[in-house]
Amino acid sequence: MNDSERLVIAGFGGQGVMLMGQILAQAATNENLETVWIPSYGPESRGGTANCFVTISKTEINAPVVTQSDTLIAMNQPSLEKFESKVKTGGRVLVNASLVKDHTFREDIEVFNIPVNDIALELGNLKVANMIMLGAYIGASKVFKPEALETVFKQKFTGNKAKLLDLNKQALLRGMKEVS
Amino acid sequence: MAKVLMKGNEAMALAAIKGGCDAFFGYPITPQNELPEYLSKHMKENGRVFVQAESEVAAINMVYGAGGSGARVLTSSSSPGIALKQEGISYLAGSEVPCVIINVMRGGPGLGGIQPAQSDYMQITRGGGNGDYHTLAFAPENLQETVDIIKESFTLADEYRNPVMIAADGLLGQMMEPVDLERSSNVKEAPLKPWAATGESGKRGHRNKIVSLFLDPNDLEDHNLKLQKKYNRMIDEQQRFxxxxxxxxxxxxxxxxxxxxxxxxxxxxxxxxxxxxxxxxxxxxxxxxxxxxxxxxxxxxxxxxxxxxxxxxxxxxxxxxxxxxxxxxxxxxxxxxxxxxxxxxxxxxxxxxxx
Amino acid sequence: MDTTTVYKPGKGLTDRKLSYCPGCTHGIIHKLVGEVLEEKNLIDNAIGVASVGCSVMSYEFFNCDMHQAAHGRAPAVATGAKRVREDKTVFTYQGDGDLASIGLAEIVHAAHRGENITVIFVNNAIYGMTGGQMAPTTLIGQKTTTSPFGREKAQAGEPLRISELLATVPGATYLERVSVHDPKHVKKAKKAIEKAFEVQEKKQGFSLIEFISTCPVQWGIQPYEATRWAVDNMIPYFPLGVFKDARGGETDE
Structure with missing residues (x-):
């Protein structure tokens, strides 16, 4: 990771984009890095498009809203259209290729097409598409080791959610494999 | 103490508990809702008071009653809700009842919007209510500073017997950042409040009255001059930058x-x-x-x-x-x-x- | 010459001279509330909330800790006080402009939450302090400074019956309307106040006693006529009686 990593994570409400960002922010907190997570909020988060901004940094974070991102994770077509232009030159875009077809990408960015919905269905639960994408992201960016995220999973999936731990780990590792 | 990753509104709520808040009275409004939601659970667990009022107007008057009866009290809202509370804030200031008010600002005027704004500088610093009064007002820039100031603000409110306003905004309310809730801050135990209407006139030997009414203009002027002295003390002691x-x-x-x-x-x-x-x-x-x-x-x-x-x-x-x-x-x-x-x-x- | 004390003021009220006009029943109602608080040994541990209107100065008259609330907000202020001082006796003293108009939301919701407070509600069908304007309780045809032709239903609606309204609120425990126009009714009114404070002592929830009161000055008639007018005109529209009694267990009468 460079001194700082700024991400935009966007998709439909219900795809778990807020959780993806929170998991990264929690991993950063665990490692004593500076981090800020900001959600879009209001009516659009009830079923429309949802997005969050995450900054992870070795130094103090100033402006909290991500205006120029190192990474865009686009879980659907509208998100890609909305945020692609805000990616820095040389930045990376991870795209849910199950939902985004025939898009002409900018040429100055690195693009990872991952059909996370299809893979999630293979794993037996569409809901883990976000974790597959998170795996692909850490695989491509090396911002965190998978163990760091597994630690967060253990913090987040407790009580009757503990049974989801294995499936999410599996999804994470599968996502990493997609970009290796 | 290690830092914990918390949402701003929740961190503010927890900071209030750490600051010694005895009672919360509020009414839902975006973008501060996680604050009362958090307190509805945790105030009860800590044996403290939480009431969802029927309106912002009622909430601030509950603050007046509870603060006037000696408790450390909090209310929170966002810009249009703070406008509704101004009558009560004027009474609180006039009767010298301490309390803490968190304003998670959003865009205005009118119903405005729900996204972050600094729309209330005038409302906060000039006082939207009637009369020559001031509220001590702090505007933190990140969650750690917000948490530290909220913890301290109950102590400051008691020291000056005055409302303290926290000028946050939708960004601070909605964002998550790692914060250290235990970081040292000027937090003191609630002092004795010999002025409060605690319902102990018998034990005390005299009645206490929480009043902002002075029908004789000379009495009211004297009261204002006394308040003004206090505001001048705040100007000397509390300029922070x-x-x-x-x-x-x-x-x-x-x-x-x-x-x-x-x-x-x-x-x-x-x-x-x-x-x-x-x-x-x-x-x-x-x-x-x-x-x-x-x-x-x-x-x-x-x-x-x-x-x-x-x-x-x-x-x-x-x-x-x-x-x-x-x-x-x-x-x-x-x-x-x-x-x-x-x-x-x-x-x-x-x-x-x-x- | 030997003297026999036949009456001396109790300690429920302070020594301050009341600020009410001749013929107004606020004085009687204050005295009754003060007596009950003294006789039940509550006065030393009571918190009262004064409202805005003629009874704004009541914080100088009740001999206990007092708050002076903004117009209509007394039930909210009392809620705050009671929630942080649960073991204290908390009451509000409000007129009809304060309670039935600007403070309607606060009174309904205090009842709705079942706040364990006692409300003394004084209904004289007019705004006294501000100069005799129309209240929500002003009767049809009654002339006031803002209904100079007499209250018209088409223009201002019909008078609001608060006890009946609150009787529909699930959280209310005890509601009674009384009058103090003669000794018999004064005694009955005192009983009602006792019951209301007993509800609070037993932590049974919200109690309100509504008083039919008079305002000879703003009604523009002599005190003795005012008492008659209240009996002849107000009581038929605002009937006396218990409107809600959800105390459970033994009830009286």
């Missing part, structure tokens, strides 16, 4: 809260370009930190006020400036959070204009 790279600056930003944080990024970029900018960051917005403007270096020629409004704090900057420096302004409003690049462009345009 941070000076950032002002030592050699030619252009000095004046910005608070989220806007100051965004301006820090702009300062970095401009300094990389060799442009000497700095910032005065008011942490207290009432009292306005006039002391910060006293000993600026000779290099300064312009004060650029930055706000997430179309210019409210700039009136205080004008007053303190007394015509010494050139003044300029940049603001976005309505819930639009400016990008640091916009501030950079503004400064570049100012330089261009000057040449």
């Amino acid at each position: 941070e000076m950032i790279h002002t030592e050699d600056a030619e252009i000095v930003f004046v910005a608070y809260g989220s806007m100051a944080r965004i301006a820090r990024s702009a300062i970095e970029t401009l300094r990389e370009k060799g442009i000497k900018v700095g910032m005065i960051r008011p942490i207290s917005i009432w009292p306005f930190p006039e002391k910060a403007f006293e000993n600026l270096p000779k290099s300064v020629h312009t004060l650029l006020t930055l706000e997430m409004s179309l210019g409210q704090m700039i009136e205080d900057v004008k007053i303190v400036n007394q015509g010494r420096y050139k003044l300029d302004f940049f603001g976005r409003t309505g819930g639009v959070v400016p990008e640091p690049e916009e501030i950079v462009e503004k400064v570049l345009a100012m330089k261009e204009g000057a040449n």
